[in-house]
Amino acid sequence: MPLFMDIHHKVEGLTSEAVSAAHQQDLAVQARYGVRFIRYWYDERTGKVFCLSEAPTPEAVRAVHQAAHGLLADEVVEVHEGT
Amino acid sequence: MPLFMDIHHKVEGLTSEAVSAAHQQDLAVQARYGVRFIRYWYDERTGKVFCLSEAPTPEAVRAVHQAAHGLLADEVVEVHEGT
Numbered sequence: 001m002p003l004f005m006d007i008h009h010k011v012e013g014l015t016s017e018a019v020s021a022a023h024q025q026d027l028a029v030q031a032r033y034g035v036r037f038i039r040y041w042y043d044e045r046t047g048k049v050f051c052l053s054e055a056p057t058p059e060a061v062r063a064v065h066q067a068a069h070g071l072l073a074d075e076v077v078e079v080h081e082g083t
Numbered sequence: 084m085p086l087f088m089d090i091h092h093k094v095e096g097l098t099s100e101a102v103s104a105a106h107q108q109d110l111a112v113q114a115r116y117g118v119r120f121i122r123y124w125y126d127e128r129t130g131k132v133f134c135l136s137e138a139p140t141p142e143a144v145r146a147v148h149q150a151a152h153g154l155l156a157d158e159v160v161e162v163h164e165g166t
Contacts, residue, residue, distance in 0.1 A: 005124050005133055020165055041088050041135070041162035048160055050088055050133065052124070077131055079124035080099065082106055 001036075001054040003081060004061050006073035008049040014042060019049060025068035026051075032067070033060040049073075084119075084137040086164060087144050089156035091132040097125060102132060108151035109134075115150070116143040132156075 011019070019042045026037050035055040042049045051073070055061045058076040065072050094102070102125045109120050118138040125132045134156070138144045141159040148155050 023165055040165045043160050043162050077126050079126050082103055082123045
């Protein structure tokens with residue numbers, strides 16, 4: 001299954017609690033779209049959020065965010081993982 | 084130790100082999116700067132690379148890339164991790 005990094009450049013008023021709540025909403029609806037959110041990273045100062053997911057397509061990643069909370073990512077990039 | 088996501092927006096001619104080799108060079112010098120690179124993700128089509136690291140400061144992350152291969156990140160963002 002392809003891996004995606006989606007990037008939100010600047011979420012206004014981002015807090016740890018708000019991003020955690022949004023992520024829980026993603027998890028609640030992701031199965032409908034065949035998506036599995038794996039992990040996310042955020043910065044309260046800049047409002048940046050990075051979400052790593054497995055999904056069939058980038059559209060599926062966007063659909064989860066749309067259905068869950070409407071906060072769409074600015075970019076959804078298919079990535080490979082190195083270690 | 085703070086966690087950082089550094090982002091390279093567009094590495095020209097990025098290949099899986101080249102990014103892996105650059106990452107190995109990061110690992111070879113990181114200890115001098117107190118940095119630990121954890122994982123990276125890349126997209127050969129767009130040339131984007133995301134590196135996750137633990138480091139004392141963003142300058143330390145930049146210093147590793149500079150010393151290892153000179154490919155500096157466009158952004159180094161201090162992040163928190165959610166799961």
